[in-house]
Amino acid sequence: MPHTPTALRQTSGLVAERLRVGFDGHTVLDDVDLRARPGSMTGVTGPSGTGKTTLLRVLAGLVPADSGTVRYGERDTPAPGAIGMLAQHPRLVVNPRWTLRRIVAEPAVITGGDVDVDAIAGRVGLESSLLERFPAQVSDGQLQRACVGRLLVQAPHIVLADEPTSMLDPVAARSVIGLLQEIVDDGAALVLVSHHRGLVESRCAEIVELGSR
Numbered sequence: 001m002p003h004t005p006t007a008l009r010q011t012s013g014l015v016a017e018r019l020r021v022g023f024d025g026h027t028v029l030d031d032v033d034l035r036a037r038p039g040s041m042t043g044v045t046g047p048s049g050t051g052k053t054t055l056l057r058v059l060a061g062l063v064p065a066d067s068g069t070v071r072y073g074e075r076d077t078p079a080p081g082a083i084g085m086l087a088q089h090p091r092l093v094v095n096p097r098w099t100l101r102r103i104v105a106e107p108a109v110i111t112g113g114d115v116d117v118d119a120i121a122g123r124v125g126l127e128s129s130l131l132e133r134f135p136a137q138v139s140d141g142q143l144q145r146a147c148v149g150r151l152l153v154q155a156p157h158i159v160l161a162d163e164p165t166s167m168l169d170p171v172a173a174r175s176v177i178g179l180l181q182e183i184v185d186d187g188a189a190l191v192l193v194s195h196h197r198g199l200v201e202s203r204c205a206e207i208v209e210l211g212s213r
């Protein structure tokens with residue numbers, strides 16, 4: 001039976017309260033609250049070095065907070081596969097020895113599901129012929145589309161996107177944001193880190209501004 005991400009998704013957002021993180025005695029996050037609701041985008045913005053990526057890492061459970069809490073629905077740790085991430089530099093996070101087809105299909109391999117990678121490629125505007133290429137043989141925009149395709153296969157409850165369009169030209173950026181909006185409209189809670197205030201203000205129901213006090 002084909003993998004049907006939408007049907008499998010059980011939405012639950014996340015709530016972070018009073019997060020504090022410091023490195024080497026220097027406070028980076030100071031009492032930060034953030035809520036990401038199902039079917040909604042939450043923006044994180046602020047100048048360079050104010051802790052946007054650190055906040056995403058804490059939300060993903062990759063960096064422990066010194067204090068504060070993160071709740072994922074009813075849980076205090078995310079369910080396996082509940083969080084999907086989209087990186088600013090997709091080349092740094094994908095396996096360079098995998099074809100785009102394998103990169104897109106990977107979440108279904110992990111769960112033992114079946115997936116129509118060509119259909120997913122069509123949905124994210126990636127020519128099927130590119131699926132047989134390796135990351136070094138495609139553009140940043142094409143690789144980011146493949147990563148969005150992988151998100152569609154994973155169908156996470158929560159998407160954490162760290163400057164996902166900053167490497168892309170305006171047309172490709174709009175397209176990737178449109179695809180993320182589809183994932184949100186499908187019920188995911190999305191946290192969007194971006195320096196681009198206009199983008200955050202136009203798309204996000206809630207905005208966390210770091211470095212503003």
Ligand SMILES: Nc1ncnc2c1ncn2[C@@H]1O[C@H](COP(=O)(O)OP(=O)(O)OP(=O)(O)O)[C@@H](O)[C@H]1O
Pocket residue numbers: 023024028046047048049050051052053054055
């Ligand atoms: N593992 C770490 N050890 C020590 N310091 C760190 C670590 N991770 C981040 N920092 C520091 O924390 C601060 C915030 O970094 P972070 O990458 O979260 O900022 P950012 O807002 O995402 O920046 P940018 O917009 O430039 O990507 C920086 O001063 C950084 O040097």
